Structure formats: structure tokens, C-alpha cells
Amino acid sequence: TTREWAAxxxxxxxxxxxxxxxxxxxxxAGVRAxxxxxxxxxxxxxxxxxxxxxxxxxxIDLDEARxxxxxxxxxxxxxxxxxxxxDSSGPAARTAFLQxxxxxxxxxxxxxxxSFCAYTWLKIAKQCAVGSGPHRTVPTxxxxxxxxxxxxxxxxxxx
Numbered sequence: 125t126t127r128e129w130a131a132x133x134x135x136x137x138x139x140x141x142x143x144x145x146x147x148x149x150x151x152x153a154g155v156r157a158x159x160x161x162x163x164x165x166x167x168x169x170x171x172x173x174x175x176x177x178x179x180x181x182x183x184i185d186l187d188e189a190r191x192x193x194x195x196x197x198x199x200x201x202x203x204x205x206x207x208x209x210x211d212s213s214g215p216a217a218r219t220a221f222l223q224x225x226x227x228x229x230x231x232x233x234x235x236x237x238x239s240f241c242a243y244t245w246l247k248i249a250k251q252c253a254v255g256s257g258p259h260r261t262v263p264t265x266x267x268x269x270x271x272x273x274x275x276x277x278x279x280x281x282x283x
Contacts, residue, residue, distance in 0.1 A: 129250035154239030163191035199240030245277030
């Protein structure tokens with residue numbers, strides 16, 4: 125699927141094809157290197173727009189739910205927090221989420237967090253390229269958003 129996303133990005137922005145394909149190949153290699161993690165139920169599209177907070181917290185839109193590495197959901201949520209927050213509040217929001225998530229679940233990174241963040245930024249880049257997802261962009265601004273998303277994904281792999 126991520127190679128298909130890279131092809132979509134490349135078809136819309138040919139000068140970004142190489143970066144997109146490198147990210148598509150790089151994230152999966154990092155996850156394989158981290159090793160096998162017992163599969164548990166995951167949301168697989170976990171982002172702030174799928175969480176309702178009131179007296180209780182509810183997670184919605186479970187159409188992609190399946191079993192997998194919980195680190196996928198953690199990285200996915202944190203990447204979207206960064207995307208949807210301004211530069212000053214993003215790191216604090218991510219830190220607060222991670223602290224609460226770890227306290228509630230005991231989660232620890234098995235070594236795949238950075239790779240799953242790279243995966244999510246590639247997904248975000250594809251969404252920006254086509255104008256879909258929770259971060260809708262106007263057509264004239266899409267290329268810049270794709271460039272930034274690919275760069276953020278690459279930073280997670282280079283980290």
C-alpha cells in the first residue's frame with residue numbers, strides 16, 4: 125500500500141517521487157528490524173479526529189480496526205497530533221498523550237515507533253497530495269504540505 129501511495133505522490137509531484145519511494149521502503153525495513161510483537165486489537169486510523177472527549181473518552185470510526193502492533197496506533201496518533209497542532213503545542217501534546225497512554229497501558233516502544241511515524245507521515249503526504257484525510261489542503265498549497273510531510277517522515281527514519 126505505501127508503494128502505491130508513493131506512486132500517487134510521484135504522479136502528482138514527479139520531483140518528490142524518489143523521496144516518497146525511499147520513505148515507502150524505509151519504514152517497513154525499520155519495523156522488520158524491530159522484530160515481531162504480539163498482535164492486539166488496534167484502530168489503524170487513530171488520530172485526534174476519532175476521539176471524543178467529555179465526561180468519558182470515546183474512540184470512533186473503527187472501519188480499519190484489526191490486530192497488530194499497538195505501536196502503530198501510538199505513532200499514528202502522535203504524528204497526527206503533530207500535524208494538527210501548531211509548532212509550539214505539538215511536542216507538548218505528544219508528550220502528554222504518551223505519558224497518559226503509558227500510564228494507562230504500560231506500553232513500551234519495541235523499536236518500531238520511529239518507523240511507524242515515518243509510515244504515518246507518508247500517509248499524510250499522500251493525503252495532502254490528493255486532498256483527503258483530516259488535514260484538508262487547498263490545491264495550490266498541496267505541494268508544500270507534501271514536501272513537509274515527506275521531510276518529517278524522513279526525519280523519523282534518520283533519527
